[in-house]
Amino acid sequence: MSERSKTWSSHSMDKSITLPPNEIFRNLENAKRFAIDIGGSLTKLAYYSTVQHKVAKVRSFDHTAKDTEDDPLYEISMQEEILARLHFIKFENAYIETCLDFIKDHLVNTDTKVIKATGGGAHKFKDLIEKKLKLRVDKEDEMTCLIKGCNFVLRNIPHEAFVYVKHADSEFRFQNTHPDIFPYLLINIGSGVSIIKVESEDTFERVGGSSIGGGTFWGLGALLTKTKRFDELLQLASKGQHTSVDMLVKDIYGGSYVSLGLTGDLIASSFGKSATADKEFSKEDMAKSLLHMISNDIGQLACLYARLHNLTRVYFGGFFIRGHPVTMHTITYSINFFTKGEVQALFLRHEGYLGTIGAFLKGAEEDNPNQYSWGENYAGSSGLMSTSPDLNPMQRARSGTFDMLEMDRLERQLVNLPLLQDPSSYIPDTVDLSEDALAREYWLYCFEEALDGVVKRAVASQPDLPEAAERAEKFRHKYLHKLQTLRHQPFAYGSLTVRSLLDTREHCLNEFNFPDPYSKIKQRENDMALKYFQKAVKSLEELSWEQRQFALVRGLLAGNVFDWGAKAVSDVLESDPEFGFEQAKRQLEERPWLIDNYDQWLERLNGPPHKCALFFVDNSGIDIILGVFPFVRELTFFHFMIFLVLASNSSPALNDVTNNELQILTERIAAMDPVIQSAVKEDRLTLVQSGSSSPCLDLRIPALLTDPCLKASTGYSCKYDNFSPLSRLDKVLAGVVRERHTDLVIIEGMGRAIHTNYYALLSCESLKMAVIKNSWLADRLGGKLFSVVFKYEVPLDKKPTTLDHVPVTPS
Numbered sequence: 001m002s003e004r005s006k007t008w009s010s011h012s013m014d015k016s017i018t019l020p021p022n023e024i025f026r027n028l029e030n031a032k033r034f035a036i037d038i039g040g041s042l043t044k045l046a047y048y049s050t051v052q053h054k055v056a057k058v059r060s061f062d063h064t065a066k067d068t069e070d071d072p073l074y075e076i077s078m079q080e081e082i083l084a085r086l087h088f089i090k091f092e093n094a095y096i097e098t099c100l101d102f103i104k105d106h107l108v109n110t111d112t113k114v115i116k117a118t119g120g121g122a123h124k125f126k127d128l129i130e131k132k133l134k135l136r137v138d139k140e141d142e143m144t145c146l147i148k149g150c151n152f153v154l155r156n157i158p159h160e161a162f163v164y165v166k167h168a169d170s171e172f173r174f175q176n177t178h179p180d181i182f183p184y185l186l187i188n189i190g191s192g193v194s195i196i197k198v199e200s201e202d203t204f205e206r207v208g209g210s211s212i213g214g215g216t217f218w219g220l221g222a223l224l225t226k227t228k229r230f231d232e233l234l235q236l237a238s239k240g241q242h243t244s245v246d247m248l249v250k251d252i253y254g255g256s257y258v259s260l261g262l263t264g265d266l267i268a269s270s271f272g273k274s275a276t277a278d279k280e281f282s283k284e285d286m287a288k289s290l291l292h293m294i295s296n297d298i299g300q301l302a303c304l305y306a307r308l309h310n311l312t313r314v315y316f317g318g319f320f321i322r323g324h325p326v327t328m329h330t331i332t333y334s335i336n337f338f339t340k341g342e343v344q345a346l347f348l349r350h351e352g353y354l355g356t357i358g359a360f361l362k363g364a365e366e367d368n369p370n371q372y373s374w375g376e377n378y379a380g381s382s383g384l385m386s387t388s389p390d391l392n393p394m395q396r397a398r399s400g401t402f403d404m405l406e407m408d409r410l411e412r413q414l415v416n417l418p419l420l421q422d423p424s425s426y427i428p429d430t431v432d433l434s435e436d437a438l439a440r441e442y443w444l445y446c447f448e449e450a451l452d453g454v455v456k457r458a459v460a461s462q463p464d465l466p467e468a469a470e471r472a473e474k475f476r477h478k479y480l481h482k483l484q485t486l487r488h489q490p491f492a493y494g495s496l497t498v499r500s501l502l503d504t505r506e507h508c509l510n511e512f513n514f515p516d517p518y519s520k521i522k523q524r525e526n527d528m529a530l531k532y533f534q535k536a537v538k539s540l541e542e543l544s545w546e547q548r549q550f551a552l553v554r555g556l557l558a559g560n561v562f563d564w565g566a567k568a569v570s571d572v573l574e575s576d577p578e579f580g581f582e583q584a585k586r587q588l589e590e591r592p593w594l595i596d597n598y599d600q601w602l603e604r605l606n607g608p609p610h611k612c613a614l615f616f617v618d619n620s621g622i623d624i625i626l627g628v629f630p631f632v633r634e635l636t637f638f639h640f641m642i643f644l645v646l647a648s649n650s651s652p653a654l655n656d657v658t659n660n661e662l663q664i665l666t667e668r669i670a671a672m673d674p675v676i677q678s679a680v681k682e683d684r685l686t687l688v689q690s691g692s693s694s695p696c697l698d699l700r701i702p703a704l705l706t707d708p709c710l711k712a713s714t715g716y717s718c719k720y721d722n723f724s725p726l727s728r729l730d731k732v733l734a735g736v737v738r739e740r741h742t743d744l745v746i747i748e749g750m751g752r753a754i755h756t757n758y759y760a761l762l763s764c765e766s767l768k769m770a771v772i773k774n775s776w777l778a779d780r781l782g783g784k785l786f787s788v789v790f791k792y793e794v795p796l797d798k799k800p801t802t803l804d805h806v807p808v809t810p811s
Helices: 003-015 093-106 126-133 142-156 214-225 230-239 249-253 283-308 325-339 351-363 437-449 451-460 468-488 498-511 519-530 533-541 545-559 567-575 581-587 598-605 622-638 659-672 674-681 733-739 750-755 775-780
Strands: 031-038 042-060 074-092 114-118 136-139 161-164 172-174 184-189 193-198 204-210 267-269 313-317 344-348 373-376 403-410 612-616 643-648 685-689 744-748 765-771 788-793
Touching: 031 351, 042 093, 042 351, 042 519, 042 659, 074 093, 074 351, 074 519, 093 126, 114 126, 114 351, 126 136, 142 184, 142 193, 142 204, 142 313, 142 344, 142 351, 142 373, 161 325, 184 283, 193 283, 204 283, 214 230, 214 283, 230 283, 230 325, 249 267, 283 313, 283 325, 313 325, 313 351, 325 344, 344 351, 437 451, 437 468, 437 498, 437 775, 451 468, 451 498, 468 498, 498 750, 519 622, 519 659, 533 545, 533 622, 533 659, 545 581, 545 598, 545 622, 545 765, 545 788, 581 622, 598 788, 612 622, 612 733, 622 643, 622 659, 622 674, 643 659, 643 733, 659 674, 659 685, 674 685, 685 733, 744 750, 750 765, 750 788
Parallel strands: 031 114, 114 136, 184 313, 313 344, 612 643, 612 744, 643 685, 744 765
Antiparallel strands: 031 042, 042 074, 074 403, 161 172, 161 344, 184 193, 193 204, 373 403, 765 788
């Protein structure tokens, strides 16, 4: 053990630091642009770093010079890419000198000359920071930083805001982020209270405030209870009964005051009983009474200012909140009472980081970080950690440790899909596991059970790297820890869903340089399926029109069975390598299906052709080649559809086809089939990235580029640069959708059409297709394993005038 590690360990014993320092201050060797926010008790540090990580690339072999019957279609390589990352760390001021020492010893980048600072403690620790880090402290306005930070988290982090509901199945009710975050009211409760009206990115004003705030609670609480620590005061309050100290309406009138609408249990006078009662009051009861008194005062002020400025979005932050259930409950109760439920008290998952985020943004203005979208990296983030004394011991042990937030830069701005009926009410996920305890326990068990298989495939994807097994075990440990955390604190990263569990797994895999664990499986299955494509097309052309439509749908559904993310399927595929397309067809349930709108779809096909279909595809291999492409071929050729857009994942997830892979597959299929070749050459078939690296689909954020070779972002030069119909489009998906007058959206797969978007309302026709490959989920939906969902929907206001006989299927 190094001397530095020994030093840290001794501090760890003394100060309850429970994480190794290299897991807290990560990537310091590439760090630059520091910012710090020092409050009365907590320090928040921010810095920017560049992270080298592996990405899986596929490149087509040149098959023109020789017979390629048994050669793979493409080669797979691992390449290094640079990722921009933001780091935010929160710790108690008691550890500031130890932390600064560690940063000084590991900071490599000598170009950094300035550290942006905000908060009341920035002046107090200025000399220490400059001495330790040899950086000049540049102080920024505290309120400006606070607002900048608030705008940033509201814009970039889904489920950032939540309502707190005590005693509910899920106490944290996360809110959808409205596309337009302005205007809002921010109630910042520090020592006192500041009330800020925010109208735009740079327009805000302090419209009011109060001297009665967190400092008042702390100060009076210390006088009343002799307890000096803020968190201890809150713990006392959580155990107290304010009715022992407060005078209630019923204490004065013997019951409710009906004519004034006052209930008997309403507080008439805070601490009112202490003037007449001849007894000692407990510390717990006095702390609870004090908390109610100050919270009610702040709540009433907030309501008055919200009404004065006609605002309904009111966010609360500051050290008085700090994720404490007891403070959030009292604030919530007060707001509900004074507004009669018209205004909700909203809290923020990362409210403790607002100041340091804002200070960092001020220091990074020349890089214009707001031109990018940023996503929370679950692998490196602590998540929302409530400090309730009633929570499990694992949670309570976090008191006094370090919390982290990491955010990765997304190379493309993310926007809403223009075809959502109402983006503000769109909820992608079908089930919120935070609110469904039975479903939560089942899916957490499923992900734990699948972990061995994921580790095995991760190692197999990198056979030439001997250290892969060690990295895979580190991945297992980290992801298992995340699952255990989510079992106790399902609210840690916002609403817990199957999508977030999958995303967390992908983040952890990437953390340990496993960008595509299923790459070899996808390569093998793509090569195999291509050999049967022409035979499959020929057999379809021999059918009558009506027979062919059903065969195409059945083939697409059978292809969707080949999902390595479903344990029921992966077990079959591993035990029976001969399991193929025809066997999958026999697994499908017979009609009528679980959700069966096929007859309506068939009638629609007899009507006028669609202008453009946007198709979100799913798996590699049989699914995309023998399922999707024959279906696409039919739409573009036999139904005279003008345009068809295939949207696939930008980055790997399970065995889902990626945009890079789909480019190569399309080129090969176009060489085999004149119908696909014509559609590509005439620019009627377009391939785009979905902007996603998940088996699920969030239609709020798909700003997608249609650059097949990804030359701009990766430097990879594609052999088919002259294949212009696939490479010339350089527009976001939202633009393609508008430009081509998209009037049909097709969503395929259990992740995209069942776990997400099952209830999504679109402004055009939609077709959602999936095979249920999970017995528990099938039972929940009233079906059985391999039940079929075929859901065709027409919005009420877009019903085709020439097809009045087509039934409208509600969501």
